[in-house]
Amino acid sequence: MDLEYLAAGLTLPEAARSLKISGLTADSRKVQPGFLFAAFKGASVDGTRFAPNAVAAGAVAVLCADDAVAAVRAACPEHTVVLGAPEPRQVFAGMAARFYGAQPDTIVAVTGTAGKTSVAHFARQIFQAAGHPAASLGTLGTIRPDGESYGGLTTPDPVALHKELSELEAEGINHAALEASSHGLDQFRLDGVRLTAAAFTNLGRDHMDYHATVEDYLNAKLRLFSELLPAGGTVVVDPGEKYADRVLAVAQARGLPVLSVGETGRDLKLTGRKPAGAAQQLTLQTVRGEYKVTLPLIGRFQVSNALIAAGLAIAAGIDTGTALRALENLKGAPGRLELAGKTKSGGLVFVDYAHKPDALDNALAALRPFTDGVLSVVVGAGGDRDPGKRVLMGEAAARQADLVIVTDDNPRSEDPATIRKAVRQGAPDALEIGDRFEAIAEGVRRLAKGDILCVAGKGHETGQIVGDTVIPFSDHEAVLRAINVEGNT
Ligand SMILES: CC(=O)N[C@H]1[C@@H](OP(=O)(O)OP(=O)(O)OC[C@H]2O[C@@H](n3ccc(=O)[nH]c3=O)[C@H](O)[C@@H]2O)O[C@H](CO)[C@@H](O)[C@@H]1O[C@H](C)C(=O)N[C@@H](C)C(=O)N[C@H](CCC(=O)O)C(=O)O
Numbered sequence: 012m013d014l015e016y017l018a019a020g021l022t023l024p025e026a027a028r029s030l031k032i033s034g035l036t037a038d039s040r041k042v043q044p045g046f047l048f049a050a051f052k053g054a055s056v057d058g059t060r061f062a063p064n065a066v067a068a069g070a071v072a073v074l075c076a077d078d079a080v081a082a083v084r085a086a087c088p089e090h091t092v093v094l095g096a097p098e099p100r101q102v103f104a105g106m107a108a109r110f111y112g113a114q115p116d117t118i119v120a121v122t123g124t125a126g127k128t129s130v131a132h133f134a135r136q137i138f139q140a141a142g143h144p145a146a147s148l149g150t151l152g153t154i155r156p157d158g159e160s161y162g163g164l165t166t167p168d169p170v171a172l173h174k175e176l177s178e179l180e181a182e183g184i185n186h187a188a189l190e191a192s193s194h195g196l197d198q199f200r201l202d203g204v205r206l207t208a209a210a211f212t213n214l215g216r217d218h219m220d221y222h223a224t225v226e227d228y229l230n231a232k233l234r235l236f237s238e239l240l241p242a243g244g245t246v247v248v249d250p251g252e253k254y255a256d257r258v259l260a261v262a263q264a265r266g267l268p269v270l271s272v273g274e275t276g277r278d279l280k281l282t283g284r285k286p287a288g289a290a291q292q293l294t295l296q297t298v299r300g301e302y303k304v305t306l307p308l309i310g311r312f313q314v315s316n317a318l319i320a321a322g323l324a325i326a327a328g329i330d331t332g333t334a335l336r337a338l339e340n341l342k343g344a345p346g347r348l349e350l351a352g353k354t355k356s357g358g359l360v361f362v363d364y365a366h367k368p369d370a371l372d373n374a375l376a377a378l379r380p381f382t383d384g385v386l387s388v389v390v391g392a393g394g395d396r397d398p399g400k401r402v403l404m405g406e407a408a409a410r411q412a413d414l415v416i417v418t419d420d421n422p423r424s425e426d427p428a429t430i431r432k433a434v435r436q437g438a439p440d441a442l443e444i445g446d447r448f449e450a451i452a453e454g455v456r457r458l459a460k461g462d463i464l465c466v467a468g469k470g471h472e473t474g475q476i477v478g479d480t481v482i483p484f485s486d487h488e489a490v491l492r493a494i495n496v497e498g499n500t
Pocket residue numbers: 037038039040050051052053054055056057058059061163164165166167168169192193194195198200
């Protein structure tokens with residue numbers, strides 16, 4: 012592909028215009044002959060120092076920040092085409108979009124601290140129910156009608172993302188729902204994706220290791236609405252959520268259509284919510300009249316997620332009745348308030364991906380009405396992630412649960428005992444059992460009829476990251492093993 016086409020918007024030296032580019036990457040280790048290498052200053056290393064290696068591996072062009080051009084030119088052979096841009100990650104995302112070309116016609120995206128995976132999972136199911144082959148891309152990888160593939164990041168890097176989108180399009184999958192993480196938005200990973208609608212779930216404490224202030228974190232999320240959603244794209248929001256007003260202000264300033272949901276929403280207005288066993292009976296006022304919907308999920312927050320997903324589908328052209336009827340068959344995302352086992356004594360064990368204070372608060376609050384006896388939680392916090400959230404997670408656990416067992420999540424490079432100590436500062440009465448299986452087994456052992464145990468933090472994950480090693484570990488399997496091994500009669 013011609014560099015001139017890929018680099019639309021950049022001024023190219025005459026000789027570089029017809030240069031053919033065979034692929035692109037921001038990782039020098041993935042360069043092949045004829046590639047363009049994007050040299051970014053990263054969180055841990057300065058990628059510009061790998062430019063000579065990239066050229067040695069066959070890169071014919073290097074993209075970097077304007078202020079790095081001179082150094083890259085000096086370090087690389089003379090024939091290397093070096094392109095500078097004020098925001099090279101954004102330019103690179105546009106290049107990836109042009110290189111891979113095709114995308115599903117209808118793409119919706121969701122951002123927010125909690126609920127992204129659930130909303131994307133639900134939107135995909137609603138599109139499918141409306142007869143459109145659909146995929147979701149996010150924390151769970153890519154889920155398409157005929158299978159799943161796991162990518163690693165919630166929002167993939169632009170090359171992986173656009174390759175995936177073009178493959179979906181080639182497979183005839185014309186509807187997709189994406190999770191837009193704050194890292195992804197901040198690093199321009201999603202720039203170049205053609206969006207039809209975008210949603211905001213909520214904003215709570217997270218990633219304060221990466222974003223300097225809550226305002227920075229919010230601003231990263233707001234990029235989805237202020238910069239990525241094109242003119243005419245619909246903003247979907249629950250105005251009752253904290254910070255929703257900031258999203259609405261962006262929509263208003265840009266004259267974007269808004270579809271609002273929830274108790275204070277206009278388009279899908281929630282006027283009634285009654286628990287009905289493991290489901291909830293919802294009453295909704297819409298411009299098409301009143302709808303009664305049985306949502307087969309528990310928890311107030313799942314109602315919010317389901318309505319936001321329905322809002323995205325409606326904004327993408329699905330008929331209101333079809334979208335709302337689809338809610339009656341929704342399946343929760345794996346590891347999100349998922350019933351993982353029942354003990355012989357009649358206690359229930361749920362696995363939930365709550366790994367942030369608000370999420371833990373909400374997950375435990377959602378389980379309380381189903382608890383006749385004791386509500387207990389097994390919880391820890393991940394290493395190499397925002398240490399400030401640890402005490403808050405302990406506090407949320409202690410506030411909402413009757414019994415707290417503090418254990419290890421993914422310690423990564425940190426000392427697990429130090430992490431547990433920080434969590435226990437918020438939950439001083441907690442038991443502490445570092446070994447995650449033993450902690451789950453203890454929780455299971457203590458369950459009596461009517462009790463509920465929530466195993467929080469790892470949800471769908473299938474490994475525990477200790478140092479650089481990933482040890483196979485699944486909360487679901489641990490729960491079943493504990494129920495069998497412990498007998499629990
Ligand atoms: C902090 C962070 O977000 N880092 C992401 C970022 O890396 P970076 O640019 O800062 O990388 P770096 O290691 O400093 O290297 C700088 C550059 O040198 C390049 N390099 C490096 C070594 C080498 O030999 N050659 C080379 O070219 C790297 O490819 C990179 O381009 O860009 C990379 C490419 O897109 C990402 O893979 C990487 O994600 C790391 C692995 C990560 O763990 N990210 C997490 C925190 C993340 O993004 N999470 C979010 C949110 C999850 C949530 O909401 O909970 C997600 O979307 O998953």
